Amino acid sequence: MLNLQALPYYRWLVFSVTATGTFMATLDSSIVNVALPRISAMLDSSLPLVQWVVSAYLLTISCLLPLFGRLGDMLGRRSVYTAGFLVFTLGSLLCGLAGHIALLITARVIQAIGAAMLMANASAIVAATFPSSSRGQALGMVGTIVALGSLTGPSVGGVLVDLFGWESIFYVNLPIGLLGFAAGQIILPREARQNGEAFDYPGAVLFATGMICFLLAIIHGEDLGWLSKTVITLFIAAVALLTLFVLHEKRAPFPMIDLSLFKIWAFWSGNAAGLISFMALFSNTMLLPFYLTTILHLSPSQVGLLMTPFPFLMALLAPISGYLSDRINPAFLSTAGLSVTTLGLLSLTLLGEHTSLWEIALSQATLGLGNALFQSPNNNSVMSSVPPEKLGIASGFNSLVRNIGQVSGIAISVSIFENRQAAALAGFTQPDAAQQIAAFLSGYHTALFAGALFAAIGAALSFVRRTELIAKN
Missing domain, CATH: 1.20.1250.20 (MFS general substrate transporter like domains)
Structure with a gap:
C-alpha cells in the first residue's frame, strides 16, 4: 500500500x-x-x-x-x-x-x-x-x-x-x-x-452564552439603540458571563482556553492586531457598495468588478508575504501592511460625487496590498508562537478574532455613518438631492476615517511588537 x-x-x-x-x-x-x-x-x-x-x-x-x-x-x-x-x-x-x-x-x-x-x-x-x-x-x-x-x-x-x-x-x-x-x-x-484530559463543559457553556450576548448586542445595537434596555442588558450579561468564564478557566484542571497562551507576547499582540485590522477593513467592505450605488449609481455587477482589486491583490501577494515572513521578522511586514491599509482607508475619505472609477480601484488595490502584507505574516507569528499541542485552540481563537473584528467593524462603521448623516440633515425638513448627497458623504468620510484610525492603532501595536521581538531575540 x-x-x-x-x-x-x-x-x-x-x-x-x-x-x-x-x-x-x-x-x-x-x-x-x-x-x-x-x-x-x-x-x-x-x-x-x-x-x-x-x-x-x-x-x-x-x-x-x-x-x-x-x-x-x-x-x-x-x-x-x-x-x-x-x-x-x-x-x-x-x-x-x-x-x-x-x-x-x-x-x-x-x-x-x-x-x-x-x-x-x-x-x-x-x-x-x-x-x-x-x-x-x-x-x-x-x-x-x-x-x-x-x-x-x-x-x-x-x-x-x-x-x-x-x-x-x-x-x-x-x-x-x-x-x-x-x-x-x-x-x-x-x-x-x-x-486523561476531560472536556471543560462549564467553560464551554459560559463562553458560548457570553459570546451570544455580546454578538447580539453588537449586531442589533444600531437598530435597537445602543442605550436601549435590551442592548445594555445584553452587554452586561456578556461581561458577567465572560468574567465568570475567565475565573472558571483559571481554576479548571483542563481549561477550554489555556489562559497561559496570553502570556506569550506574539500570541496576544498578534491577535489584538488582527482584531483591529478586521475592524478597520470592514468599514470599507460594508459602506463602499452603498457609496457606489447611491452616489455613483453603479450596477451590482459594476460594484463587484470595482471591488475586485482588493481580493485579487490579496490572493496574489499573500503567499509572497508569507514566504518572506519565514525569513525576516514578521512584525516588519505586518507593520508595513497596516500602514499601507491606513493610507488606503484615508484615500477613501477623499471620495466625492464625481470621483473617477480608477481612483476607487486604486484605493481597493492599496487595501489589498496592505492586507496581504499584514495577514500572512501576522498569522505565521501567532501560530508559530504556541506549543504544538495547543495549535488547535490557537487556530480556533485566531478565527474567532477575525469574526469578532468583522462584526464589530461593521457595527461601528454603520453607527458612525448613520449618526453623522442624521446630524448633517438635522437642520433640513425636506432636504434636496444635493443636501442628501452631502450628508451621505459626511457620514461616509467620518466612518472611513475611524477605520483608518483603527488601522493606525494596529500599525503602532505591530511596531511595538517588532521592537519587543527584536529585544527578545
Whole structure:
C-alpha cells in the first residue's frame, strides 16, 4: 500500500485538503448574501427575519470556534476536521430542502457547526504539517484561499440563483463536502489522543452564552439603540458571563482556553492586531457598495468588478508575504501592511460625487496590498508562537478574532455613518438631492476615517511588537 507520508509533496496534499474546507466555508459565507432577497420572496419572510439566515450562522461559528479547537487538540485534528465536512454537507442538504424560514435557519445552524469544525482546525493542521522554514508561505496560501472564496462567492451565487434557484447555492456544497471528507480520511495524518484530559463543559457553556450576548448586542445595537434596555442588558450579561468564564478557566484542571497562551507576547499582540485590522477593513467592505450605488449609481455587477482589486491583490501577494515572513521578522511586514491599509482607508475619505472609477480601484488595490502584507505574516507569528499541542485552540481563537473584528467593524462603521448623516440633515425638513448627497458623504468620510484610525492603532501595536521581538531575540 502506498505510503503517502513518504511522498516529497505530502505536505501539499495535506494543504489541499485544508484548502478545500477553507474555500467551502468561505464561499458559503459570501454566497448566501446575494440570495437573501430571493429567499425572502420564496419563503414569504420579512427582511429582519431572513437576516437570521446570516446571523445564526455567524453566532454559531463564533461560539464554537474555541470549543472545536480544543476538541481538535484533545481528540485529534484529523477526526474533528473530517467530521466537519460531513456536518457541513448535511447542513447544506437540509438548507436546500428547507421549505420554511425556521427550518432554513435551523439548517444554517447545523451548517455552521460543521464550518466551525473546519475553520478551527485548518490552520492548526497546516502549522503542524509544515516546518518553520515554509510555514509562513503555507499560511499565506490559506489567506489566498480565503480571498478567492470571498471573491467568487457573490458572482457564483448570482449565477446559480438566476439559473437554478436559491437552493442551488447550498446543493453546490454537497460534492465538495463529500470529496473533502474522503480526501481527509485518506491523506490527513492520524494523531494520538490526549488521554486523561476531560472536556471543560462549564467553560464551554459560559463562553458560548457570553459570546451570544455580546454578538447580539453588537449586531442589533444600531437598530435597537445602543442605550436601549435590551442592548445594555445584553452587554452586561456578556461581561458577567465572560468574567465568570475567565475565573472558571483559571481554576479548571483542563481549561477550554489555556489562559497561559496570553502570556506569550506574539500570541496576544498578534491577535489584538488582527482584531483591529478586521475592524478597520470592514468599514470599507460594508459602506463602499452603498457609496457606489447611491452616489455613483453603479450596477451590482459594476460594484463587484470595482471591488475586485482588493481580493485579487490579496490572493496574489499573500503567499509572497508569507514566504518572506519565514525569513525576516514578521512584525516588519505586518507593520508595513497596516500602514499601507491606513493610507488606503484615508484615500477613501477623499471620495466625492464625481470621483473617477480608477481612483476607487486604486484605493481597493492599496487595501489589498496592505492586507496581504499584514495577514500572512501576522498569522505565521501567532501560530508559530504556541506549543504544538495547543495549535488547535490557537487556530480556533485566531478565527474567532477575525469574526469578532468583522462584526464589530461593521457595527461601528454603520453607527458612525448613520449618526453623522442624521446630524448633517438635522437642520433640513425636506432636504434636496444635493443636501442628501452631502450628508451621505459626511457620514461616509467620518466612518472611513475611524477605520483608518483603527488601522493606525494596529500599525503602532505591530511596531511595538517588532521592537519587543527584536529585544527578545
